Amino acid sequence: MHDSHEHEHEFKIPLGPQHPALKEPESFSIALKGEKILGVDIRLGYNHRGIEKACEERTFLQDVYLLERICGICSHSHSTAYVQAVEEIAGLAVPPRALYIRTLIGELERVHSHFLWLGVAGHEIGFDTLLMYTWRDREIVMDLLAQLTGNRVNYGINTIGGVRRDITPEHGKDILAGVATLEERTKYYIRIATEETTIIKRLSGVGIISKEDALRLGAVGPTARASGVDRDIRREDPYAAYAEMDFDVITDDHCDVYGRTVVRLKELMESFKIIRQIVAKIPDGPIAVRAPRKIPAGEAFSRYEAPRGEDVHYVKSNGGEKPERVKVRAPTLANIQTVKHMLRDRFLADMPIVIAAIDPCFSCTDRMVGIRRLDGEKKEILGWESLRSFSLGWHRARGFDVTVAEKKLHQLMEH
Amino acid sequence: MNALFLILIFPGFLFLALFGLFAEFIDRKLYARMQNRQGPPWFQPLADFIKLLGKEDIVPDEANARMFRLMPLFALTAVVSSIIYIPLWKTGALYSFSGDLVVVLYLLTLPTLAFFIGGWYSTSLYARIGSVRSLTQMFAYEVPLFMGLFSPALLADSWTLSDISRFYIDHPTYCFFNLIGFGVALVALLGKLEKAPFDIPEAETEIVAGTFTEYSGRLYAFFRLAIDIEMIVGASLLAAVFLPFGLKDEAAIGFLIYILKVVLVVFLLTLARTIFARLRIDQMVKFCWKYLVPLALLQLLIVLFLKGVLLQ
Secondary structure (H helix, E strand, O other), X not given: OOXXXXXXXXXEEEEOOOOOOOXXXXXXXXXXEOOEEEEEEEEOOOOOOOHHHHHHOOOHHHHHHHHHOOOOOXXXXXXXXXXXXXXXXXXXXXXXXHHHHHHHHHHHHHHHHHHHHHHHHHHHOOOHHHHHHHHXXXXXXXXXXXXXXXXXXXXXXXXXXXEOOOOOHHHHHHHHHHHHHHHHHHXXXXXXXXXXXXXXXXXXXXXXXXXXXXXXXXXXXXXHHOOOOOOOHXXXXXXXXXXXXXXXXXOOOOOOHHHHXXXXXXXXXXXXXXXXXXXXXXXXXXXXXXXXXXXXXXXXXXXXXXXXXXXXXXEEEOOOOOEEEEXXXXXXXXXXXXXXXXXXXXXXXXXXXXXXXXXXXXXXXXXOOEEEOOOOOOXXXXXXXXXXXXXXXXXXXXXXXXXXXXXXXXXXXXX | OHHHHHHHOOOOHHHHHHHHHHHHXXXXXXXXXXXXXXXXXXXXXXXXXXXXXXXXXXXXXXXXXXXHHHHHHHHHHHHHHHHHHOOOOOOOOOOOOOOHHHHHHHHHHHHHHHHHHHHHHOOOHHHXXXXXXXXXXXXXXXXXXXXXXXXXXXXXXXXXXXXXXXXXXHOHHHHHHHHHXXXXXXXXXXXXXXXXXXXXXXXXXHHOOHHHXXXXXXXXXXXXXXXXXXXXXXXXXXXXXXXOOOOOOOHHHHHHHHHHHHHHHHHHHHHHHHHOOOOOHHHHHHHHHHHHHHXXXXXXXXXXXXXXXXXX
């Protein structure tokens, strides 16, 4: 039972869909009492693009490029997870050199993603200097990626049966030089994150999730590892060239945002180790095998350790040119459940950094449009047509007729 | 006529406004350079101000329009009037009377109150949280700020700013006894100006722009100008009380030294903003009462001791 006096001081503030703390539209409705958070209501669905459905309308090869565009940060993760599944169905033996190149790009992507995250985390706690520094250093790895693949973000290096571009010894030199600089910078950031008082004050003890809760809620990646869950797909179910790599899985038992920061920073050091091994050990040979246009009937399940955690792709083929079903489970979908838990009894000021600490990628996560009726608790899923008529009616009820505006626009266009 | 010139042009409103915009440029440029960025050109704050003047003023439907419109001017008036009592580059201020130090501190409190009322009456949730935060913060930094500034006054045996600076001109070495007070006042000034690590009332990633969320156009421009001038007035106050150098020199040299002193204080404020993360409001209040107030008390003890020993 609520004390009526207490109830008076409770209010709800919206964080999102448009808010400076969020880089993508997502809605968090926070029940507050003073500065204390009483409860959080998370609503997904602002970024849904129907990619899984679109995959069924395109050929297996076209899907590589479509799936790469699920996320702007872990684009290589999605395309690799997908091609691995397709290759498994088709029974293709991917040349080792191609696997090494995939691993290399994957690790460079992890470096750029973790640097980006560190900057965002700094910004969320009002430490913009960290943002400016890390994003400046991130340019080194972005330049390397551009040099190796031709692109800074959507690398387009994967193809079914291998990779599309080879790396030369000159590339190897540039990579080593870049990695040396980045390693120095990372050591500096580790020092800052573990020694600077205001950073520690804002990070430690914030967003706590115990090991049991992390397992129960299915957390993955650095979020889980910072709670002491020793789990990394690269070691447990090695794909690409990870079986031949020597690296440690970083875990931490702080269980808070500070732990997640430390895990990500130390993972950077492991990534540099892996990149050096790849440059040293990369075998010679072809970089791709020819893939058939029609993939034989079958299904496959592929796991990939993206910078944010385990990325899962499921592909089913019916023997045609197009997949029958593609299913993506991005790491953020696994982690978003923990956010609500982490925010219990915290302060409003902790909200941005706790959300940011799972390194959310909402465009990866968004699933469908669910409409919650205002008059009751009944939920329903609307199709495109009914959604459109719902929207028209909603606007008309507020004195704005979209169809009239559309007609006017068409008339204007014709003139 | 002369009084009008003093109030409106020099060293009144126009001079303060231009100097305030210049200080904002110094702040932003230093901040950018220390972050390895290019930073804005020198006219950027002025250009921003002019641009904001040309924008539409939007008053929220549910806001109390009169209070909403009045508060920026209220804040601006308060800070501009307080400069009259502060000695800038001469030992005497424009006007002075016994106890004007208290009046200046009181006038410097008014902008915070204006932020609170403006934010509260704009009825936006973000603005209300921001305004409550700025009031909470005020109760934390105000006491150490007052105590930090009162100890040099105690040593000088006067509550009049002009007398205080005259005293320290005559006894230049005495100002080194007030170094702790200077540090305390500087940190408290960070809180007053709502700059990182104490920019909690306008924490962008939490509550959008806090108090100023609903402000736009001219009203916002005047709020920003008020903050810029508050920075100048705060820096001048600290310079007058803690750094009384060059007040006896020729007017031109004294003026130059005055500018340098203000820029030095602005630099220290910018440095703090560059190297610290934003604290939470509970951490901020705890910090002020746990560290700043005891330090200010220590300063008072030192001054009382000195008064007993030196000035006998």
